[in-house]
Amino acid sequence: MRSRFWTLYRTLLNDHYGFSAAKFYYIKKRQRTWEPILIVAGVTPAVVMAVIFIWKMTEQLFMAGLAFGQPHLALLNGALLVALAGLFFGFFSVLSTFYFSTDLPVLVPLPLRSREILGAKFGVVLTGQYAINLFILLPLWLRYGLLAGVGLGYVLSAVVVFFALPLLPLAAASLLAVLLMRVVNVSRHKDKLALVGGLLLLVVMVGFQFWLQNSLGSGDPDLVMEQLLSRADGIIKAAGRIFPPSVWAAQAMAYAHTWRGWLNLAYLAAASALALFVLFLLGERVFLQSVLAGMEGTRGSGRARQVRLDERSRSPLATLASLERKLFVRHPGFALNGLVGYVLVPAMALLPLFGQSMQNNPFELLALDRLPSFVVVGGIALYYMFMTGMSMIPATTFSREGKHLWIIRSLPLSIEEIIAAKVLGAQVVNTIGCLLGVVPIAFIMGWAVWEVVLGSVLGILLATALAGFLVLFDLRKPMLDWVNPIKAVKSNLNALVGMFIGMGLAFGLGALIYANVRSESLWLIPAELLGAALVLGLLVGALIRRWAPRLWTRI
Structure with a gap:
C-alpha cells in the first residue's frame, strides 16, 4: 500500500x-x-x-x-x-x-x-x-x-x-x-x-x-497596551x-x-x-x-420540466461571447481563481461599515475622499485596466479550451471574429466585477456620479484594448495539455506575462497622471487616457489582422 x-x-x-x-x-x-x-x-x-x-x-x-x-x-x-x-x-x-x-x-x-x-x-x-x-x-x-x-x-x-x-x-x-x-x-x-x-x-x-x-x-489603547x-x-x-x-x-x-x-x-x-x-x-x-x-447526473425533483426553444436568431459574436462568459463564470476551477480580486475589493470596503470603524478602512487610510475629481477618474480607469490583467480571463482564453479547442476551430468564423467575441465576453465579466468594487467605494468616499461614469467609460476602453492584446498573446502559444484546471490559469506563463503587462501599462499611465498633478494640468487626464486607449486599440487591431490568421493555422 x-x-x-x-x-x-x-x-x-x-x-x-x-x-x-x-x-x-x-x-x-x-x-x-x-x-x-x-x-x-x-x-x-x-x-x-x-x-x-x-x-x-x-x-x-x-x-x-x-x-x-x-x-x-x-x-x-x-x-x-x-x-x-x-x-x-x-x-x-x-x-x-x-x-x-x-x-x-x-x-x-x-x-x-x-x-x-x-x-x-x-x-x-x-x-x-x-x-x-x-x-x-x-x-x-x-x-x-x-x-x-x-x-x-x-x-x-x-x-x-x-x-x-x-x-x-x-x-x-x-x-x-x-x-x-x-x-x-x-x-x-x-x-x-x-x-x-x-x-x-x-x-x-x-x-x-x-x-x-x-x-x-477595543477600549482604551493605553490600557490595552x-x-x-x-x-x-x-x-x-x-x-x-x-x-x-x-x-x-x-x-x-x-x-x-x-x-x-x-x-x-x-x-x-x-x-x-x-x-x-x-x-x-x-x-x-x-x-x-x-x-x-x-x-453522476442528479435525479431532479421528479417533475417534468418544460424546455422552450428560443427561435430568435443571435449574431455569432454575441453567442460566442456569451459562451465565453458562461464557461468561465460557471467553472469553479477558473472562476475561483479569476474572480478573487473582484470579491476582495468590495469586501474590504464594506466590512468596516458593519463594525462602525471607518478609521480602519484601508480606502479611508488612502484619503480617497480628498482626491481631485480628474485624479479619481484616472484612478477608476486604471483600475479597470489593471483588473483585466489580474483576472487572467483574456490571457488564458484559448488555454482554457484545452482539448475542446477543436470545437471553436470547427466553427464557420474567422479568427478575427473569434478574438472579438472572446474580448467581449471577458470584458463583460471584467466590467461587472470592477463595478462591484468601484460602486461601494464611490458611495463610501462620496464620489460624484459623473466621476464614476467617466472613469468607467475610459477604463472600459483601456481594458478592452489590453484584453485584445492578451487574447492575441495567448493565441501565440496556448497551454492546451493541462489536467488540473488551475494549471490553465495560475500555472500558465501567458497569465503571468499578462499580469505584468497590465501592471506595467497601469503604472506607466499612473506616472503620467502623477506628472499632471505635479504640473497642475489635471484637465488633460481624460484626454490622455482616451488617446492612450485609441492608440493601443489601433495597434492591437493591426497586430491581430497581421498575426492572428497565421497563429490560428499553426495550432
Missing part, C-alpha cells in the same frame, strides 16, 4: 507540475528554451525585491519586539503569513485539485482506496505550499537567527515547524472543500453552488480576520489570536533551548497530526462519494 501510494503521489505530482513535459521539451528536444529563460528573467527581480523586503521587515520586527522583551514577534509574523496564505489560497487549490481535475475519471475506476486518492492529491497541494513557504520563511528565519545568535536547537525546531506549520491550515481548507462539495454535488446546480460557496467562504474568512484584528484594539506588556509574551499571544498555532510555532523556535520550546513544538505537531487524522477519517467516508455524485 505504501508503494502504491508513493507511486500515485509521484504520478500526480509529475502530472500537476509537468516535470516530464518540461524535461522533454526543454532538455531532450531543446524546444521553446526561451520560455524558462523568460520566466527566470521576469521572476528574478521580483524574488530579489521580496527577499530584501522580508529581510528588512524581519529586522524591524525583531528590534520593535526587543523593546518589549518579545523579539520573536518576527517569527510570529512569518508563521501567520504562511498559515493564512495556506488557508486562503489553499482552499482554491484543493477545490480544483480534488474535484475539477480531469484525472478523476481515470483514478476512480482503479483499485485505489478513497484515502489513497485523497492523500496523494493532498500531498501534491502540500508540496506546492512547501515551496512557497520556503521562499518566505528561509530569509525570515535566517535573519532572525543571525540577530538572535541562535544555536542548534533553533535549527532543529525550525525543521519540524517548517513541515508541520502548513498542515493545519491546509487540512482545514481541505475539510471545508470536502464538506462543501459533498453538499453542492447533490444538486444539478453544483457548479454554481460551488462558485457561490467558495466566494462566500472567502468573504467569511476575510471578515473573521477583520473581526479578530478589531477586537484586539499596558495589559499586553504586563503579561509574558502578551503581544505575541494577542496577535496570534488570528491563528493560535502560529504562537506555538514562534515560541517553539524562540525557546528552542528550553522545555517551553519543546512543549510548544509538541502542541504544533499534535494539532497538525489531529487535523490530518480528521481529514482522512472524514475523507474516507465523504470524498469518494462527493466525487461520484459530481460525475
Whole structure:
C-alpha cells in the first residue's frame, strides 16, 4: 500500500507540475528554451525585491519586539503569513485539485482506496505550499537567527515547524472543500453552488480576520497596551489570536533551548497530526462519494420540466461571447481563481461599515475622499485596466479550451471574429466585477456620479484594448495539455506575462497622471487616457489582422 501510494503521489505530482513535459521539451528536444529563460528573467527581480523586503521587515520586527522583551514577534509574523496564505489560497487549490481535475475519471475506476486518492492529491497541494513557504520563511528565519545568535536547537525546531506549520491550515481548507462539495454535488446546480460557496467562504474568512484584528484594539489603547506588556509574551499571544498555532510555532523556535520550546513544538505537531487524522477519517467516508455524485447526473425533483426553444436568431459574436462568459463564470476551477480580486475589493470596503470603524478602512487610510475629481477618474480607469490583467480571463482564453479547442476551430468564423467575441465576453465579466468594487467605494468616499461614469467609460476602453492584446498573446502559444484546471490559469506563463503587462501599462499611465498633478494640468487626464486607449486599440487591431490568421493555422 505504501508503494502504491508513493507511486500515485509521484504520478500526480509529475502530472500537476509537468516535470516530464518540461524535461522533454526543454532538455531532450531543446524546444521553446526561451520560455524558462523568460520566466527566470521576469521572476528574478521580483524574488530579489521580496527577499530584501522580508529581510528588512524581519529586522524591524525583531528590534520593535526587543523593546518589549518579545523579539520573536518576527517569527510570529512569518508563521501567520504562511498559515493564512495556506488557508486562503489553499482552499482554491484543493477545490480544483480534488474535484475539477480531469484525472478523476481515470483514478476512480482503479483499485485505489478513497484515502489513497485523497492523500496523494493532498500531498501534491502540500508540496506546492512547501515551496512557497520556503521562499518566505528561509530569509525570515535566517535573519532572525543571525540577530538572535541562535544555536542548534533553533535549527532543529525550525525543521519540524517548517513541515508541520502548513498542515493545519491546509487540512482545514481541505475539510471545508470536502464538506462543501459533498453538499453542492447533490444538486444539478453544483457548479454554481460551488462558485457561490467558495466566494462566500472567502468573504467569511476575510471578515473573521477583520473581526479578530478589531477586537484586539477595543477600549482604551493605553490600557490595552499596558495589559499586553504586563503579561509574558502578551503581544505575541494577542496577535496570534488570528491563528493560535502560529504562537506555538514562534515560541517553539524562540525557546528552542528550553522545555517551553519543546512543549510548544509538541502542541504544533499534535494539532497538525489531529487535523490530518480528521481529514482522512472524514475523507474516507465523504470524498469518494462527493466525487461520484459530481460525475453522476442528479435525479431532479421528479417533475417534468418544460424546455422552450428560443427561435430568435443571435449574431455569432454575441453567442460566442456569451459562451465565453458562461464557461468561465460557471467553472469553479477558473472562476475561483479569476474572480478573487473582484470579491476582495468590495469586501474590504464594506466590512468596516458593519463594525462602525471607518478609521480602519484601508480606502479611508488612502484619503480617497480628498482626491481631485480628474485624479479619481484616472484612478477608476486604471483600475479597470489593471483588473483585466489580474483576472487572467483574456490571457488564458484559448488555454482554457484545452482539448475542446477543436470545437471553436470547427466553427464557420474567422479568427478575427473569434478574438472579438472572446474580448467581449471577458470584458463583460471584467466590467461587472470592477463595478462591484468601484460602486461601494464611490458611495463610501462620496464620489460624484459623473466621476464614476467617466472613469468607467475610459477604463472600459483601456481594458478592452489590453484584453485584445492578451487574447492575441495567448493565441501565440496556448497551454492546451493541462489536467488540473488551475494549471490553465495560475500555472500558465501567458497569465503571468499578462499580469505584468497590465501592471506595467497601469503604472506607466499612473506616472503620467502623477506628472499632471505635479504640473497642475489635471484637465488633460481624460484626454490622455482616451488617446492612450485609441492608440493601443489601433495597434492591437493591426497586430491581430497581421498575426492572428497565421497563429490560428499553426495550432
